[in-house]
Amino acid sequence: MLNKDIYAVVDLETTRTTSESGRIIQIAIAFVQNNKIINQFSTLINPHESIPHNVVQLTGIDSEMVTGAPAFEDVAESIHTMLSGTIFVAHNVNFDLPFLNAEFQRVGMPALDVIAIDTVTLSQIVWPTAPGFRLVDLTSYLSLTHGRPHQADSDALATGALLTEIFARLEKLPMVTLQSLVDLPLVLPQDTKIIFEKALTKAKILREPLPKQLQVIDGLAIRRFSNPEPLVSKSNMAYPAKRAAKQQLYGKKLVYREQQAKLMNAINKHYTSDSLSENPGESAFIAEAPTGMGKTIGFLLPFAYLANQTQKKVIVTEPTITLQTQVTETVNSTLHDILPFEVRAVSLKGRRQYLNLQSFKRSLQIDEGTTSLQFIKAQILVWLTETVRGDFDELNLMNAQDKFIAKLSQNANNPTGSPFYGYEFFERQYVLAENAQFLIVNHNYLAEYANELGTSQNKPYLVIDEAQNLPGAVLKQSRHQLPIQTWLARVQTAINLILQDAKPAIGDILRHIIGGDQLKNRLLRSLETLSAEIPQIQVSLYRRFLLNKKAPATQGSYEIALSNNDFAQFWVDQANHVKSIHKAVFNLEDSLQSLLTQFSDAKGVFSLGERQQLADFRRLLDSISQYEKQLTTFQQDLIDFPDASIFWITETQSHDSSNLKLSGGLLHTLNYFEEQVYPHFMSPTIIGATLFTSTKSGYLYDRLNLDKETASVRHYPDIFDFKNQADLIMVKNAPLPTSKDFSNYLARQLVDITTSVNENTLVLFNSLDTIQQVYTQIQPNQKFQRSSLTLLAQGITGTRGKIKKRMQSEDGLVVLGAASFWEGIDLPGDQLRLLVIARLPFDRPNTVLQKAEEAVISSEGKHPFYQSTLPKAVLRLRQGIGRLIRTPTDYGAVIIYDARILTKSYGKTLRKMLPSNLPQKELKDSEVAQKLKDFFDTHHKYL
Numbered sequence: 001m002l003n004k005d006i007y008a009v010v011d012l013e014t015t016r017t018t019s020e021s022g023r024i025i026q027i028a029i030a031f032v033q034n035n036k037i038i039n040q041f042s043t044l045i046n047p048h049e050s051i052p053h054n055v056v057q058l059t060g061i062d063s064e065m066v067t068g069a070p071a072f073e074d075v076a077e078s079i080h081t082m083l084s085g086t087i088f089v090a091h092n093v094n095f096d097l098p099f100l101n102a103e104f105q106r107v108g109m110p111a112l113d114v115i116a117i118d119t120v121t122l123s124q125i126v127w128p129t130a131p132g133f134r135l136v137d138l139t140s141y142l143s144l145t146h147g148r149p150h151q152a153d154s155d156a157l158a159t160g161a162l163l164t165e166i167f168a169r170l171e172k173l174p175m176v177t178l179q180s181l182v183d184l185p186l187v188l189p190q191d192t193k194i195i196f197e198k199a200l201t202k203a204k205i206l207r208e209p210l211p212k213q214l215q216v217i218d219g220l221a222i223r224r225f226s227n228p229e230p231l232v233s234k235s236n237m238a239y240p241a242k243r244a245a246k247q248q249l250y251g252k253k254l255v256y257r258e259q260q261a262k263l264m265n266a267i268n269k270h271y272t273s274d275s276l277s278e279n280p281g282e283s284a285f286i287a288e289a290p291t292g293m294g295k296t297i298g299f300l301l302p303f304a305y306l307a308n309q310t311q312k313k314v315i316v317t318e319p320t321i322t323l324q325t326q327v328t329e330t331v332n333s334t335l336h337d338i339l340p341f342e343v344r345a346v347s348l349k350g351r352r353q354y355l356n357l358q359s360f361k362r363s364l365q366i367d368e369g370t371t372s373l374q375f376i377k378a379q380i381l382v383w384l385t386e387t388v389r390g391d392f393d394e395l396n397l398m399n400a401q402d403k404f405i406a407k408l409s410q411n412a413n414n415p416t417g418s419p420f421y422g423y424e425f426f427e428r429q430y431v432l433a434e435n436a437q438f439l440i441v442n443h444n445y446l447a448e449y450a451n452e453l454g455t456s457q458n459k460p461y462l463v464i465d466e467a468q469n470l471p472g473a474v475l476k477q478s479r480h481q482l483p484i485q486t487w488l489a490r491v492q493t494a495i496n497l498i499l500q501d502a503k504p505a506i507g508d509i510l511r512h513i514i515g516g517d518q519l520k521n522r523l524l525r526s527l528e529t530l531s532a533e534i535p536q537i538q539v540s541l542y543r544r545f546l547l548n549k550k551a552p553a554t555q556g557s558y559e560i561a562l563s564n565n566d567f568a569q570f571w572v573d574q575a576n577h578v579k580s581i582h583k584a585v586f587n588l589e590d591s592l593q594s595l596l597t598q599f600s601d602a603k604g605v606f607s608l609g610e611r612q613q614l615a616d617f618r619r620l621l622d623s624i625s626q627y628e629k630q631l632t633t634f635q636q637d638l639i640d641f642p643d644a645s646i647f648w649i650t651e652t653q654s655h656d657s658s659n660l661k662l663s664g665g666l667l668h669t670l671n672y673f674e675e676q677v678y679p680h681f682m683s684p685t686i687i688g689a690t691l692f693t694s695t696k697s698g699y700l701y702d703r704l705n706l707d708k709e710t711a712s713v714r715h716y717p718d719i720f721d722f723k724n725q726a727d728l729i730m731v732k733n734a735p736l737p738t739s740k741d742f743s744n745y746l747a748r749q750l751v752d753i754t755t756s757v758n759e760n761t762l763v764l765f766n767s768l769d770t771i772q773q774v775y776t777q778i779q780p781n782q783k784f785q786r787s788s789l790t791l792l793a794q795g796i797t798g799t800r801g802k803i804k805k806r807m808q809s810e811d812g813l814v815v816l817g818a819a820s821f822w823e824g825i826d827l828p829g830d831q832l833r834l835l836v837i838a839r840l841p842f843d844r845p846n847t848v849l850q851k852a853e854e855a856v857i858s859s860e861g862k863h864p865f866y867q868s869t870l871p872k873a874v875l876r877l878r879q880g881i882g883r884l885i886r887t888p889t890d891y892g893a894v895i896i897y898d899a900r901i902l903t904k905s906y907g908k909t910l911r912k913m914l915p916s917n918l919p920q921k922e923l924k925d926s927e928v929a930q931k932l933k934d935f936f937d938t939h940h941k942y943l
């Protein structure tokens with residue numbers, strides 16, 4: 001960074017990942033000075049051993065290429081001389097430097113004694129929102145040349161270019177941010193932190209003024225935020241109904257699509273009609289729009305015109321935060337660029353999604369003793385100079401801990417007294433929302449805040465995208481848990497914190513404020529009351545519902561459903577204990593508020609450690625209060641939803657102890673949307689790729705409380721040519737998935753088919769337990785080990801997000817995934833070619849929830865399997881198969897290893913709801929591998 005420094009950017013290609021068993025096959029060095037590459041060196045190395053097949057595939061370097069190359073000992077002295085006195089740089093320096101030093105020592109030379117820095121961790125800090133931090137990810141993100149990834153000469157030059165970008169980024173950071181980075185107790189690879197020190201030294205010399213877009217508040221440099229200009233509507237803008245009008249509007253930005261245009265016109269016609277009913281759930285617009293049709297633009301464009309003409313807002317709800325972000329960007333970029341009037345979208349999220357500046361400022365002064373948390377703080381310091389919204393979803397954090405992120409989002413102890421009052425990010429979204437037509441939320445947010453999103457004077461439009469997921473989101477949102485032992489443990493922890501002598505301590509804080517002794521006694525009385533009353537509730541639950549009804553004592557969990565009448569009577573019987581708990585928590589909250597007020601008045605008295613201790617104590621008491629509120633929630637659900645609610649107790653046994661957990665919530669969404677959601681909006685638009693379970697089923701209407709008679713329904717045809725793009729293979733001789741040997745059978749089949757075709761494969765399961773069993777069988781398999789394939793498994797080798805990223809950028813992956821892999825994953829082209837469905841996606845039988853739902857359906861004189869179990873499976877199967885073909889040029893195959901789709905009567909229903917032109921073939925398992933090979937050979941010929 002300073003003129004005299006020469007950075008030697010090194011990259012190695014090796015036969016293995018450890019220096020004990022591996023050898024270098026290529027080394028490259030790019031020398032950087034004054035932000036320019038001034039020289040470079042590269043050579044192949046003969047390792048005098050065979051190069052493994054996977055390394056050849058990765059690097060393109062084979063044994064023949066290195067036959068005439070020098071051995072490492074022939075070039076070691078020259079390399080050592082070149083690197084001595086430089087600053088050693090690598091993308092993962094803790095691999096390259098130790099490996100190279102081990103090679104030096106192997107040939108009798110001393111290890112390099114140099115300053116060494118790592119571009120991976122530097123990149124993670126200076127570009128905290130980058131999508132990935134592999135070299136190939138960063139060069140793509142920064143538009144740097146990187147011609148031959150995984151070859152040392154190309155990688156060294158790319159890393160050299162990356163280093164200069166890092167220096168340029170650091171030079172733009174304000175001095176206060178650089179000082180905070182230097183002050184953090186960061187633990188980075190080798191000597192990497194020295195780069196921040198060099199950047200700070202240079203900044204102090206140059207003394208550049210603070211950029212205009214930044215401001216410094218209480219030692220934090222943050223982006224300025226200005227209230228948006230008011231929206232200017234043009235109500236005289238006519239909707240472009242004709243093809244020519246749409247094409248003129250699109251220009252070169254969008255391509256005209258016939259089915260998409262029909263969807264647009266249907267929406268516009270529906271909502272400009274005078275016949276819309278004002279009754280909740282009536283006059284809905286329902287559209288099943290297949291993947292590839294462009295449904296997002298298809299509904300956004302007509303609603304933009306409707307909003308512009310009527311001055312109504314448009315609420316769009318999505319099933320995931322990822323889709324929420326994508327739709328927001330579509331409005332603010334695509335629509336913004338083509339529409340003749342201004343259009344804006346704002347994404348609304350809950351408080352825990354936003355950084356609280358006061359909490360973050362306090363965290364900078366605390367060393368939690370965890371290197372990963374300090375690293376996250378460094379990323380956030382840089383992010384604050386970029387972000388306007390402060391939304392954690394913008395960040396690509398490494399090893400983020402939920403508790404730590406929750407701590408960073410919590411309110412200040414005294415918000416109005418904070419120097420950041422008026423600057424906090426959470427409030428900004430509402431300022432932006434006031435001047436936006438589109439408010440984009442997720443299904444959970446809609447379920448919680450429907451009454452706040454809607455208005456009685458000028459009801460907004462409501463678009464429910466991927467609406468088949470909304471009932472599940474509502475049910476999940478409604479369900480509450482009260483882990484009684486955890487609640488009691490937190491009460492005891494709070495008592496201990498007040499009484500402990502260690503510093504910093506709550507007792508010390510109480511001694512330094514006015515009336516501290518009285519506050520201490522009040523807090524202890526409330527907590528001791530809870531400590532006495534909570535066990536009474538637990539014992540009463542056990543005696544009333546479990547004592548004579550439970551299964552034999554074993555380790556594990558045992559669930560029992562509660563009769564709503566019995567549960568209601570239980571709360572009547574426990575009224576005195578519940579009243580005592582409510583009173584204790586009320587007094588606890590009142591005492592905490594008094595403590596916070598006194599604490600705020602005594603400014604400057606308390607150390608940073610004491611302030612953090614109080615913040616942690618407040619979070620602990622808040623969690624105790626939240627558990628108490630669950631008692632009220634359970635009782636309120638019995639009043640508000642007496643016929644739709646379900647409650648159950650889970651007893652978890654381990655050795656000689658047992659813990660009780662009380663759970664409850666909605667069992668179904670009967671009347672929920674009609675009463676809680678639809679009254680706040682115009683008649684809803686219901687849209688999705690897989691809404692219907694059969695041509696006659698009322699499942700969708702029942703779950704979403706829609707009036708079938710007044711609904712306007714559109715089914716749009718499949719866009720893709722499944723006949724020529726895909727094959728569905730159903731294995732007719734597969735054993736039942738319930739058989740003991742099924743996991744072993746499936747593992748053998750997966751090894752045979754994946755090694756035959758070497759394509760990226762996704763295997764969909766219904767449970768993580770089965771994934772574990774199959775993974776254990778495949779991983780040591782010799783045939784699989786000899787292949788170039790890599791096995792990944794959800795919950796074993798990584799999370800859904802990390803595995804998805806690898807599928808988007810790597811070849812030869814076999815992925816075992818459950819639940820979340822069935823939907824919401826977009827893997828076009830080579831990212832996914834083979835989809836395997838291990839078993840049909842029926843819900844687990846015999847759970848408390850399943851039994852209760854079946855009982856409700858049976859009481860109505862209906863068959864639970866055909867009214868609920870089968871429709872759910874149909875939707876999920878359609879969603880699962882929908883992962884495969886994502887573009888008109890895609891191709892791939894689906895295999896179902898559950899013969900029930902052929903042998904059971906319901907199999908016909910499942911098959912009938914799949915794409916009509918998807919070829920369906922019945923094969924024996926011994927025929928599958930060759931059929932797949934032929935399929936892919938045929939399609940590869942046309943590439």
